[in-house]
Amino acid sequence: MTIKSLFITKEVPIPIKGGVSLRNWQNMNVMMKFGPVAVFSAANWTPNYHTLPGVEVWKHYNVDDTRTKWEELERRLWWLRPIGDPDADWPYCRFTAQKLAELMTEFKPDLVILEQVWLYRYLSVVKQFPCRIIFDNHNIEAHLAAQPDRSQESIRSRLKATIQTSHLRGMEKKLTHQVDQVWLCSEDDVQLCQQMYGKQTPLYVIPNGVNIDNYAKAFNNQYAPVEQVNNKEHTILFLGQLSYYPNKIAAELLIDEIYPKIKQNYPDCQLLLVGRTPTQKMLAVAEKDPDIIVTGSVREVQPYVAAASMMVVPLLHGGGTRLKLLEAFASGCPVVSTTKGAEGLGAIDGKHLLIRNTIEEIIEGIEKLWSEPSLRLELRNNAYELVKQKYSWEATYQGVQIAINNLS
Structure with missing residues (x-):
């Protein structure tokens, strides 16, 4: 059975810059064994190359070039939205959401893989189309955000961190419950995800790996x-x-x-x-x-x-x-x-x-x-x-x- 897969990422997968891009490139190459792979990426820069080895379609957008002034104001007021988050706002704008819808229409993926919780705002676009959705969660981010820090020196920064952690937990929970599967790096993360968000969605260990x-x-x-x-x-x-x-x-x-x-x-x-x-x-x-x-x-x-x-x-x-x-x-x-x-x-x-x-x-x-x-x-x-x-x-x-x- 041939499966057409679309990856949505907040950075380009290559050149490899760290663990995030290593995992994304790993999963893209694995999914190439099942069928054609497309990539939709959003960041605040524009690469000087236009193809990815083995990837059938790649669309990349610089959100800083396409975000409106009104959206910039929304980003600064993220804490007023119920699950607003500055890191989830960073790779998103309405222009790129429309471009994702166009790619979904043209490529017609059977499977969409959202890498990390930071792509949550694109979920509403994907859910308009008849496809399965996987949330590839590299970390349980709300748990990570709640770990001792964090060198917060002022009352304002501590308050911001508290609000952001609360919003992040709500966003991660919603994303976990609205997809067909969640992929995690280890059994430890599976157990943690179940403890924090319940067992409604099938959880699978897809380990980090290297070529x-x-x-x-x-x-x-x-x-x-x-x-x-x-x-x-x-x-x-x-x-x-x-x-x-x-x-x-x-x-x-x-x-x-x-x-x-x-x-x-x-x-x-x-x-x-x-x-x-x-x-x-x-x-x-x-x-x-x-x-x-x-x-x-x-x-x-x-x-x-x-x-x-x-x-x-x-x-x-x-x-x-x-x-x-x-x-x-x-x-x-x-x-x-x-x-x-x-x-x-x-x-x-x-x-x-x-x-x-x-x-x-x-x-x-x-x-x-x-x-x-x-x-x-x-x-x-x-x-x-x-x-x-x-x-x-x-x-x-x-x-x-x-x-x-x-x-x-």
Whole structure:
């Protein structure tokens, strides 16, 4: 049976810029096995290319070019609407909604996949057409928004965060109940979704995955050395969008507490922070210390993963599952992570990675891996087998096939 699928995204899926685009591109490639795929994307910029490999139809719109002044005022007054949300307003305007309706009419999809809750405002357009709808929820966003933060310093900012979290929960609940299926990253998220929103809609685990072939050069150490990395043996890597709150806190723990103590025993060690939108603090410390390398956005992450002796993931907050760990596993890069960083993946401490939860434990784990080459090799091989068996695109296809079969 051929299935025509339309993905609605708030960013273009390639070039890969992080976990969101990695998951979207994964799911698009998996759905290509079932039939033609179209993509409708909305953002505040215009790419300089017009096709996506394997995608039959791609329509992209810059909402900043098409949003009216009245809509800008509506965006600023989001808190007056019952479930208004600034992040859901960001990729939406009435012009793009009309263009989505035109694409639905022309492409006639059997299945529409809305990625993330931020595309909620387009649901009313999709529901006008005879198709099945899937909500691909990368995180339980209302739960994530309610986690301790958040560095809210003023009463006004705290009030705004409280209102936004309440609105977000209502929006996520409505979207969950108005679609045919919800796809989630892990069993942990399935249980959380049921606790928060009930069991009315079928929930399926579609795990985050990686295309193993894209990491073969890294696994086999075939990349040229990264210019700034002087000593691969003692280089710690952290990967992710660095302004994203959970990543920001983790990176600052590395900068402020972990790296300085490691430096005392390993004076030649380096800290490699790879990802877009680094904070001013990160840039400032890198300016002062040549052994702290902050790359900003990079064309591909694999050379940097290959250049590191290990990835350290001291995450304390977050949701879903961390694609950064899967990228490390596929690249043969050993990992030291907190329990939060590794949640949902089924990775076992001492077999696939080292799980350490305090600053002292993380430092002990780093030094243990540097002093025990046989352990590094064991973790590397076991982690690669785990990602190959459970988190490759082939494994993801099996989960999608089950979900799709249950739609009919």
